[in-house]
Amino acid sequence: MTQVTQVSTPAGRMPAPAASASGAGDDSAPRRRHPWLSPLVPVGGHARWLLGLSFFAVFFALWAAVTLGGFVPRTFLADPLTMAREGVTLFTQYNFLGDIGMTVWRVVGGFVLAAVLAVPLGIFMGAYKAAEAFFEPFVSFCRYLPASAFIPLLILWAGIGETQKLLVIFIGSFFQIVLMVAVTVGGARKDLVEAAYTLGATPRGIVRRVLIPGAAPEIAEILRLVLGWAWTYVIVAELIGSSSGIGHMITDSQALLNTGQIIFGIIVIGCIGLVSDLVFKLANQRLFPWSSIK
Template identity: 50%
Template sequence: MRRKSKRRRWLEPQSSISPRLYLALTLSSFALLLAVWSLLTYGGIVDKLFLPSPSKIVESGITLFTEFDFIQDILATVYRVLVGFVLAFLAGSALGVLIGTYKALEAFFEPMISFVRYMPVSAFIPLFILWIGVGDVEKISVIFFGSLFSIVLMTAVEVGGVRRELLEASYTLGSSPLGVLRSVILPASLPGMMEIARLVLGWAWTYIIVAELVAASTGIGHVIIESQRMLRTSNIIYGILTIGVLGLITDLILKRAIRGMFPWNYGR
């Protein structure tokens, strides 16, 4: 009976599973995707012009690296994403903490930020090109603009959710308003703010493609749009997969860093 209950424990809501099972399920999801892809392409179900086979994608990747210096495009894209995101996180977190802490600032900033947040970042690219030009600063600005407002609002919600009892206890012990912000609000909010950073970083990887599809001479987005013009579907898919891999790597790094910085918040 004990063995049976242990086997079925993974069916319980939010119940933890062994690292080995977790890894096996993760690998199986990718294996299933590869199997379906192979069936569609090697089986001739889908024309190779629209969906090349996995082996053709690998060949295209080798060609991009050996003949077209694809590594430079990757480095250009990574640089733009990280610089734009880090700047947005620093500015957005600071403003979000202030908005979540002080109601007067919330009344002043939040309606305007909520309004701007619903404007598509791609619609501002012509203006950024007009104002800034077509260099890296324009691409970084797209990432910054696309990430900033979500970070501000989500951080404000996280800060506003700090329990009132903690603030009152700090005041009872003689803390000043600034001391409460420094010693209570920030420590309580930091784990959630870092999870917000992890979430928005994923969005930043999608914004960079939009930025590099227009007026770019380097970057993965540039490779994708040039491949589309030449009907090189395999290069397009390889570029998309490269973005996915880079996003997954940065997500895993940030996830590991968060768990290292706040181990008490991830006891499970």
């Protein structure tokens, strides 16, 4: 019978195996060396801002090289310097600030109206399957109808005033929000619902204390995403029968072949949307700190 002798170190512990030169056996080595190239590894706040700004810098550099280098005629694509001069002209001579204010008011008005009506209906559909069976086919049908297709009818019914533009945004946002909220609420964890019933909760209490708080962060994220879609609807609404707004300015500039003003208007829309998106994200993080959505 062979006697097994235990060898111990002075500290009383077995020494850790030496790592190979190639790093074999160390799963975290690639992550330490290249953290940005590892899946699902978060990026710090400063690095995220730096990477985001770097893309814009590269984009504008390529744009300037293509236009200022003469590769594309300026009639078809204005260079960044011309675009900036046209932007100053819009603000100083054509009251472009008023156009921006009108467009923002239309987006906010139509989107808030849609959200106020769509979120409760979506919660109702997600919580009660009978309501979902009743409303879902019609909501799904309307969700595929482009909001721009309603513009001729809305002009006929409401004229070319503000009501028509608000309705375009409402139609484009309402049905999307309803269905997405219903899916979110309907996907609640069943164990939480059963636990609430065990503790004596009523059906109304389940909706108020389990389903709504659990789905609230995702509902806020849905609203943030649909707000971006609302901007596309308002520009389409302003392209037809409008005397103010960013879309109206773009239409006038297109008639004059002023691509500098067109590009400036598009960039302004993107900047406003980016700011509103960041504000929405910060508000969601403050209101729902338990959410995993970043």
